[in-house]
Amino acid sequence: MDNKQIRKRIFSYLAPYKMKFILVVTLVIIGVALQVAGTYLNGLPTSRIAKNLSNHEPIDFDYIKTIVILMVVFVVFYFLAKFFAGYLLTEIVQSAMFTMRKEIQEKLNRLPVSYFDKQKQGDVLSRITNDVDTLSNALQQSFISFVNAILMIAMSAVMMLYIHAMMGIIALLSIPASLLLAKFLIKKSQPSFNAQQKTLAEMNAYVQENLTGFSVLKLYGREKEVVKGFKEINDRLTTVGFRANFLSGLMNTFANFLTYYFVYIFTVVLGVQFIFAGTLLVGQLQSFLYYIYSVSTPIGQMTQLTAVLQSAFAASGRLFEFLDEQEEVAETLFTPLEVVRGEIEFEDVSFRYKADVPLIEHLNLKVPAGSMVAIVGPTGAGKTTMINLLERFYDVTDGSLKLDGIDVRNISRSHLRQQFGMVLQDSWLYEDTIRENIRFGKLVATDEEVENAGRLANVDAFIQQLPQGYDTLINAEANNLSIGQKQLLTIARAILSDPKILILDEATSSVDTRMEKLIQEAMNTLLHERTSFVIAHRLSTxxxxxxxxxxxxxxxxxxxxxxxxxxxxGFYAELYHSQFVEE
Structure with missing residues (x-):
């Protein structure tokens, strides 16, 4: 996606606030006009004093007083215009970013599971946090400055030509040279800014991954290897960041030289000659020199802002790339499920994650409603893939997967997934109370229903021992609970949701014998009269x-x-006996 397309996409978020946007630009124009007019007024007292002295007249203090009052009025209105422009722009940008974040959240819910299987979690997080903030900051901090710089250059140029056409033309010849140089350096530095944003996302992913497994890293003494990996990414980030910002800094250096130092010196020499020739007043030369500064400073600002804008374009490209990712196929027609029995049938099912790599081939399996089916096999056998197909995280490549005789592809994903409950080895809990974590299985459940689910899941006794009971807060990492306690909470959540079909993924593989017994009893309650699929390595369960x-x-x-x-x-007996030998 090129910068032109990115600009168009960014402005589509600002379009709903067009009238406010026009008002912001109007206020910026007023502010710049007042500033430029004030610069011209600044030279008038000097010209009047010089005239009075040359004519041996008393200094006209009334005239000077009038000009000073007028300048104060201009300054007051300039700051008012600047204040309201900044306030309105903040409102516009934050509203636009609110819309973008909302779209991102909605997009997350529409993306297929395959997207998250292929992407690093840290990279996704970087796109929806860092990249949005980069764009927001650029719009918030840089827009007014950029528009202000363009208007200041244009209006100052007009005033320079008004004061003295020949000097104005000579002075303004440096602007095209600066802009051509800036264009060249922008083209050269943009790939470095893109690489900088990409490498920053890679660093975020690396840091998050290692923080997640921090205790394991410490246990195995892998700190040096982690530091080495971080250093390698950090070195690349430093290299691309240096190149990007060095080239951006060159623009400011050359712009200052061309439009300020060189032109300033040349104008002073030329201006003095015009004063002696009687074609230029002292105060006009003073104002003219201010206008040179008013041109060179914005050009310098624009070159500095270019770095911010290039980072914003790189971030925006990644954001829009995310928003344009292919979504789950939209569902239009589907068969409603009225009474779900829970009969599952895999009918000549084949599936491939990659077109050229077969995974499941011609699978046939019929599971009567209310049955408990255990799925066993070595790593990579296809157990988890079967579960992914059941919940339509992926659709079968060939064949048919049916629920109560209906192909699941003819059932809406949301309605299908409502029929499933899941208890995983890695229990997912979020930062809230135990009560709300259980209630996640059925958001409209009463407190009594939540506590009843806790009792059925054998977790009520543990919860009652806590100072705040069901209102105890689980922290962000849920590390104030043991693995077994977390699994019992997820079982309570599943009991509360009352699903027709259950998926238990190695739910007792990481707990001690006492906790395994509690979990097994809770699962027996949960499995009663429900179709269930159990994936476990501990074949004794x-x-x-x-x-x-x-x-x-x-x-x-x-x-x-x-x-x-x-x-x-056969193969099962071999797995079973080998496991007991290991134990």
Whole structure:
């Protein structure tokens, strides 16, 4: 996406506030006009004093007093215009950023799970936080300055030509040279600004990843390796950042030389000659020199603002790239589910994450309603992929996956997912009370229903021992609870949601024997009269499953009850016996 397209997209967010935007520009024009007029007034007293002295007349203090009062009035109105322009622009930018953040949040909910599987979490976070802030700051801090700079150059140029046409033309010849140089350096530095923004996102992702596993890093003594990795990214960020900002700084240096020092000296020499020739007043030369400053300073500001704007364009490109990501296919027609029994059927299902890499091929499995199905197999066998297909995080490549005889692709994703409950090994809890974390399973649940779910999940006794009970606050990392306690809370949440189909993903693989017993009892309550899929490595927990499905390389290699599979002395028996040898 080029800068022209990015500009168009940015202004689409400002378009709803067009009238306010026009008012801001009007106030900026008024402010600049007052400032330029004030500069001209500033030279009038000097000219009058010089005239009085040359004519041997008393100094005209009344005239000087009038000019000073007028200048004070101009200054007051200039600051008022600047204040209200800044206030209105702040309102416009924050409203536009509110809209953008809202779109980003809505976009997040419409993106397929595959997007998050492919992207680093830190990179996504950088786009929706750092990049939005970069754009917001650029619009907030740079817009008025940029418009002000352009208007100041234009109006000062007009006044320079008004004071003395020849000197004005000579002085203004430096502006095109500065702009051409700036254009050249911008073109050269923009790739570096893009690389800077991209490398910053990479650093955010790296830091977040290592902070998440900080205790593991400390345990295995990997601090040096982490520091080395960070240094490598930091070195690249320093390199691209130096190049970007060095080239941007060159613009300011050359602009000052061309439009201020060189022109200023030349104008003083030329102006003195015109004064002696009687074609220029002393006060006019004074004002003219101020106008040179009024031209050179904005050009310098524009070159400095270019760095901010280039960062904003780089950030905006990443933002719009995110907003343009392909979404889940929109659903228009779907079959309503009235009474859900929970019968699941995989009918000749094939699935591939990548078109050229087969994962599940010709899978056939029928699960009666209310059955407990255990899915076992080595890492990479396709167990988690089956769960992803069940919840339509991905759709099957070939074949059909049915719920109660209806292809799940004909059921809306939201309605389908309402039928599922899930208890994962890595329990997800958020910063709020225990009560609200359980209520997440059913937002309209009463306190009594929440506490009843806690009792059924064997977590009520633990909660009652806490000083604030169900109103105890879980911190952001949920590290004030044990792994088992967190899993029990997620089971309580699932009980409260009362799903027709349950997915239990290694829910007891990281807890001690006592906690495993509590969790197993809670799961038995949860599994009662519900279709359930249990993924577990601890095969001792699935002996009572109605059906055990053994997977390897995306295919079902064995299927049956625990005793039947052991009697076959096949792949399941090998897994089962090897696990008990290890234990």
């Amino acid at each position: 699935i002996r009572n499953a109605d059906m055990i499905v053994v997977m390897n390389h995306g295919k079902i290699v064995e299927q049956g009850k625990h005793e039947e599979l052991l009697a076959k002395n």
